[in-house]
Amino acid sequence: MEGYLEKLSRVFSDTRVQLAATAIAASAATASVMWGSRHARRTRRVRDLKHDALDMLEFDDFSTSSSHTLMQPPLEPVTKSTPVNLSPHEEALIREQLARHYAFLNEDGMQKVRDSFVIVVGAGGVGSWAALMLLRSGVQRIRLVDFDQVTLSSLNRHAAATRATVGIPKVDALRNSFTDIAPHARVEARVALFSAETAADLLGGNPDFVLDCIDNMETKIDLLDYCKKNDIRVISAMGAGMKSDPSRVQIADISDTFEDPMSRAVRRRLKARGIQNGVEVVYSVEKPGKVQLLSLADSQKDEPGDFSVLPDFRVRIVPVLGTMPALFGITMATHVLTELAGFPTEPLAIKGRHALYARVLRELGTRESKVPAAYGGMQLQMSTDDCSYMIEEIWRGKSAISGSTDKIALTRWRRDKPMSTSNCICLTKSEADKHDKLECAPEEYYSPEVIAYIESRLAEERHLSTMR
Template identity: 45%
Template sequence: MNALTIQSHRAQLVITALSACLVTSALFTAYNGYTKRERRRNLDDEIRQSLAANNDAPPVVESELVLKDEVFAEELFIRTASNGTYDEDLIREQLARNYAFLGEEGMAGVRGGSVVIVGCGGVGSWAAVMLVRSGVSKIRLVDFDYVTLSSLNRHATATLADVGTPKVACIERTLRRISRWVNVDSRIEIWRKEDGGRLLEGADWVVDAIDNITTKVDLLKYCHDHNIRVFSSMGAGAKCDPTRIQISDISYTIYDPLARAVRRRLRLEGVTSGIPVVYSTEVPGDVKLLPLPEEEFEKGNVKELNAFDDFRVRILPVLGPLPSMFGLHIASYIICDLAKKPILNPLPIKNRRKLYERLLRDLLHRESKLLGEQVNKLPIDEDDAFLIFEDLHLGRSVVPPHAVPSRPQLIRWDARKGLMLENCVVFDFSEAERHTQECLSVGRDPREVWGEEVQAIVDRNAARIARYREWVGL
């Protein structure tokens, strides 16, 4: 009986303790909610006073100030309180999802990070917005250009009211409306290597979103030589396929015309790797530069229309979502790095470089036999092999029913023409052997062997390559 009494007494104590804990927790939660509402109510009063003192400010309707927590918090961050400061609790509430993902230490790195964005158009503006939304507290915007009507299809912050104003100014205005604690340093300047250090001073990361290839290479070279981490955007113009976008080191880029040109120029400067980039493997489709009016050509040298020497005069066609995706790729990569959770091994869309190397070796061997002499270098490279095999032939034989080759071969199509992109096709090994014997060895017209349907495919691919050459020449 005593044992039952003791157990009953203990149960009562446990129940009493749990009840006390629950009551205490409820009171604590209620108190926190009350103090937060009081703090916001005080800030509301300060906002009213500030707006009342501003004769140009629109009248504030009482009902507009009685908002749900989320909307009310937005209003607080849009309209600066008279003392210009914000409670840390409100900042952490705004960044709550980031704290949940990256943790305290990670967010300390993000909030303490400093990023310089050079080029504030379609790519740079989106990178800036998402970096600040994620908690980056110090950002420098560098761009000499102004918002035009044609900017509005891709720019992250520009509106009709911003046309004719500096791009950095309209981005800064939006960033301050997003984050009241952000330190934005806007520079209406063009980056030049002669005094580049001044604009990059203090940067944890530099974002290269420059259109001009010479300035882009100069910036990447400068950052590489001075051990400044830089992330570069390659060409988003004339692209539409989001599945082709990827991040990689500059040395691993495949079939982006701008990436190829930048990679080659950097090699001449002694830079072969170590620069992460976002790029697309998509080959530009049936799009062209927007034409200049005929009267401009009649006036003489159209390059005189350039804002600066060596900058593009004609307008690139751009589908708005693509540059925004490039910018968001950049922001994601930098945020993870600042949080010390870097993306160490970005997954490539295509990673069959060994296949392309083998295709080129086999092609080199066939060309040597065909010409009767040792060929040391082909007029096409691995990027070209990627284009022919992946984009033009989709990894399949040119011969119907276009089977996936077990042993694919690149081979010259017409023996009477030189080896070039337009005159190179994909066969399976047995088909390549037949083509060599019946076409290449005797100079026979390949359409007599393979038919008009295959010739039509070759001609269609040649037309696609011609369009691509127009873009490479930019």
């Protein structure tokens, strides 16, 4: 033991060891000071941010919990040109609040979002969530339009409904809630019933987008008709009631919808007004039938129209799973947000068409059987999953030449190249038949624009195939 202590004493008496120990101790002390300094700065920054946030809010003499039941004072009409004046402190807070969106959509995209003006017509289960997420995403000018009030049954699906807001207009409940999230935003609440007569007033102000969240058929058609004829971008929500499968919710042009009774009814009525396409919708391909409309009470059966909220409005109650309207609304808001920001998205027109994929695969096999063996004919190694991928992911469910979604088919792009996902195009059946008979290079038959589009898609597929 004494020998061990003697050796230890000699080690620590060494000048180099002493210097090393001193350096380690100094480094530890420096690190401790630096950590403490950073912690103090962080604490001060959080305190200052909270202080600035509180300064931005306009408190009254009522408690926070009761403030939501009060209607905010009327605001001036909000338009595209309504100014949003911010102090440097407020701007810093907002940029911190939207930091994740700035990272995603970049500076230019977020400026477009913040400069935009959006109108949401229908502030129920769908519209309330759409408006809420647009506000949270940075839209600073919003007009909310709805005639209805919050009821107890609204609480299962409305984004701002609470027991304290029962009985007040839905648009006021939303606007009151919005002041806690984005007090700088200019939100106009219009307690009004949309109609063809009020369209010019309620949709005025040069909006960048209108969100149709109306659940009355004729009113919905009037809104879509007005937007189309006045060149206003619009997206429309179809029925979220009686639906329960979130994987079936899609975005498509109204002309490409299927399986949804409300979409079919809207499509027919728009066609009667000369509108066949160009209206984006959020809808579900889930087949209805799992649940039924609630029955009328005995007292309502003789004259059901007497019990509707307004003339021509439905009387029977539609069963609604509260999550589905929220999903529809958030889907609408996401699409509008990316469109406003100029962020490239291409919603799939239709998905989940297993019978179609099987049919296309059979026809592709027949087409390949006619290709000379020297070019790899009769050696098709593809599955229905491959067909699904090519149709939906590469070609977005439509013809590469005409953009048609009717009777689509897959065929080889260049006859002298092996068949693969990067040498296969989606066309209509008649276009594919003509293409298969070409005796020249595609460049000699198709326009430069078509060639450029197809080659860009196939180049993207070649790039993606290296990652699979």
